[in-house]
Amino acid sequence: MHPEWNPQSWRVLTALQQPEYPDASALEQVLCELRRLPPLVTSWEIVDLRGQLAEAAAGQRFVLQAGDCAERFIDCTSARITNTLKVLLQMSLVLVVGAQKPVIRIGRFAGQYAKPRSTAEETRNGVTLPSYRGDIINRPEFTTADREPDPQLLLRGYERSALTLNFVRALVKGGFADLHHPEYFDLDWVENTPIASEYHRMVETIRESLRFTEHVLGVRAGSTDRIDFFTSHEALHLPYEEAQTRRVPRRPGWFNLSTHFPWAGLRTNQPEGAHVEYLRGIENPIGLKVGGSATRETVARWLNTLDPQRAPGRLTLIHRFGAARIADGLPALVEAVRAEGGNVLWICDPMHGNTHITAGGVKTRRFEDIYSEVEQAFDIHRALGRQLGGVHIELTGENVTECTGGANGLREADLERAYESQVDPRLNYGQSLELAFLIARKMKSEAA
Ligand code: PEP
Ligand code: CO
Numbered sequence: 148m149h150p151e152w153n154p155q156s157w158r159v160l161t162a163l164q165q166p167e168y169p170d171a172s173a174l175e176q177v178l179c180e181l182r183r184l185p186p187l188v189t190s191w192e193i194v195d196l197r198g199q200l201a202e203a204a205a206g207q208r209f210v211l212q213a214g215d216c217a218e219r220f221i222d223c224t225s226a227r228i229t230n231t232l233k234v235l236l237q238m239s240l241v242l243v244v245g246a247q248k249p250v251i252r253i254g255r256f257a258g259q260y261a262k263p264r265s266t267a268e269e270t271r272n273g274v275t276l277p278s279y280r281g282d283i284i285n286r287p288e289f290t291t292a293d294r295e296p297d298p299q300l301l302l303r304g305y306e307r308s309a310l311t312l313n314f315v316r317a318l319v320k321g322g323f324a325d326l327h328h329p330e331y332f333d334l335d336w337v338e339n340t341p342i343a344s345e346y347h348r349m350v351e352t353i354r355e356s357l358r359f360t361e362h363v364l365g366v367r368a369g370s371t372d373r374i375d376f377f378t379s380h381e382a383l384h385l386p387y388e389e390a391q392t393r394r395v396p397r398r399p400g401w402f403n404l405s406t407h408f409p410w411a412g413l414r415t416n417q418p419e420g421a422h423v424e425y426l427r428g429i430e431n432p433i434g435l436k437v438g439g440s441a442t443r444e445t446v447a448r449w450l451n452t453l454d455p456q457r458a459p460g461r462l463t464l465i466h467r468f469g470a471a472r473i474a475d476g477l478p479a480l481v482e483a484v485r486a487e488g489g490n491v492l493w494i495c496d497p498m499h500g501n502t503h504i505t506a507g508g509v510k511t512r513r514f515e516d517i518y519s520e521v522e523q524a525f526d527i528h529r530a531l532g533r534q535l536g537g538v539h540i541e542l543t544g545e546n547v548t549e550c551t552g553g554a555n556g557l558r559e560a561d562l563e564r565a566y567e568s569q570v571d572p573r574l575n576y577g578q579s580l581e582l583a584f585l586i587a588r589k590m591k592s593e594a595a
Contacts, residue, residue: 152428154392154401162385162421164263164414166277166284166296174386177298181305181390186404187257187312188378190395190430196377196407197432199251201460203536204492209246209590210537211239212379212408212434212465212494213579214255216571217262220282223307228314230544231256232376234576237332238583240353245587247594251377255541257312258380258406260284260304261387262570263414279569283384287569301387308405312378319375336577340554346584379434382409385425392429400430410434410465413499418448427452434463437480438500446483454489463492465539469500470519477527485533495524496539502571505559511572514552518585525589538586542574543567553578 150156168174202208213235215222231254239250260283269278269289276294279287283304286293332350337343382388382403391405403409409429413436415422426433435449454462464484468476484491497520501512521538528535548565549572551557557578566572574582 152424154389154425154428156428157385157389157421157425160419160421160424162415163417164280164383164412165385166280168296168298170298174298177301178386178390180302181387184305186391186393187305187308188404188407190398190402190404192377193402193404193407193431194398196251196253197430197460199460200408200432200463200492201458203251204459204490206248206534206536208249208251208536209242210251210253210463210492210494211235211242211540211583212253212255212537213238213540213542215259215543216255216498216541216568216573217281218256218259218307218311219569220260220303220307223310225314227544228256228311229318230576232315232318232544233331234542234544234579235376238579241349241580241583241587242590244349244352245590247590251537252375253377253379253408254315255379257315257378258304258308260308261381261383263381263383263412265414281570283387301384304387305405308378315376315378332580333576334580336553336555336581339556340581342584342588345588349584349587377407379408379410380406381412382406382422382426382433383412383415385421388425398430401428403429403431406431408432408434408463410436410463412436413438413467416449418445418452423449423452432460432463434465434494436465436467436496436499438467438469439476441480441483443483443486446480446489447487450484450487450489450491454491457488457490459490460492462489463494463536465494465496466524467496467499467539468520470497470516470523472500473520473523473527477524478531481528481531481533485531492536493524493528493533494537494539495521495535497521497524498539498541498571505562507559507562509559509562509566510568511559511562512550514550514557514574514578514582517550517574518582521582521586522589525593529593540574540579540582541571542579544576544579546577547573547575549573549575550578553581 239252242250260281262281264278268275285296337346392403411422497517501516524535548561
């Protein structure tokens with residue numbers, strides 16, 4: 148049905164959301180260099196994740212995929228990386244208690260540098276410049292020079308991805324295990340919620356199981372050589388992704404070795420589009436953001452193109468409707484996938500359908516909408532005889548003020564205090580843990 152695939156076959160199609168480089172030969176030079184650099188991840192890690200995602204699709208594992216909306220080069224620091232890892236690890240321990248099954252941790256990190264934008268240009272005070280598209284493409288400052296796409300940034304992004312991943316791997320292997328001890332949970336925000344004692348009990352359960360594994364079984368949690376964290380990013384910048392797409396000895400097929408789990412965003416998920424064409428040929432497990440009104444025909448084309456074998460673990464559908472629309476949109480999507488014989492993993496992204504602009508012009512999200520979308524997702528999948536296999540969250544380990552609500556009661560007036568994101572608003576440390584507690588509680592009540 149499809150013509151032959153190769154890492155460049157997407158090039159005959161129109162690729163959306165690509166920067167326009169002023170100097171094609173400078174871009175080509177950078178891509179040559181990228182093709183020569185060693186990979187960031189290995190094929191066996193990718194194959195391992197694909198197997199784990201297949202188990203998640205069968206209900207035996209739960210996925211926590213989370214991190215920044217867009218990583219920034221300036222945040223490639225020891226403290227930031229440690230804090231991101233800490234919040235992800237703590238959330239995952241809380242989710243283990245709720246789900247009573249292993250949690251797969253996938254960071255939106257070590258390469259989440261390119262962003263789709265709703266408009267190609269931005270106008271301020273009568274001046275129009277290219278939109279900021281992420282640190283791997285251009286710079287956020289509003290000047291002609293900063294907004295011009297610079298191919299050297301692809302190399303800088305690749306190097307920072309390597310630095311990030313190197314530190315993540317070292318932390319996971321070494322002393323970082325200490326950070327998931329309950330005494331490192333910062334629970335100040337908990338006192339503002341009526342269910343504080345329930346949260347404290349969950350942390351106590353974590354404390355006890357860690358004590359049990361460490362002292363009784365003699366296994367030091369975290370002291371394993373196997374990578375405990377997988378990486379993911381939106382496979383948006385196709386020349387960059389192509390440059391990382393390689394064959395490996397003794398395994399058939401092509402692997403994107405810049406990340407374990409690439410996904411196509413909502414704006415580039417067209418079944419006949421260049422991004423889907425690129426993704427269909429690689430062996431990595433892949434994600435597809437879906438939302439709005441996907442017809443049965445679109446679903447059929449996605450499945451036939453990206454997962455013709457209907458192989459569990461191959462395709463993850465990350466749905467993002469918004470708390471007010473998920474009840475209308477998700478059931479038809481699930482039915483369409485079922486009717487096409489799909490065997491996908493379902494993940495809920497409760498962030499991207501819940502963004503709004505305040506009267507003061509600030510992009511934000513309400514904690515209550517975010518949790519409401521996740522809660523509805525559990526109920527809808529369950530009512531249809533399926534199950535929600537994970538969540539996809541934009542968060543940070545820092546105490547930013549980008550989303551409103553939660554036990555800390557952040558209001559719109561608080562947003563300006565510590566608003567950092569150049570793109571989407573993220574949950575802060577307390578809000579992230581609170582969300583994990585609420586999801587754990589929901590999963591426990593489902594199991595009861
Ligand atoms: C994102 O994940 O940051 C994003 C842009 O999401 P979506 O493609 O779902 O809009
Ligand atoms: Co985002």
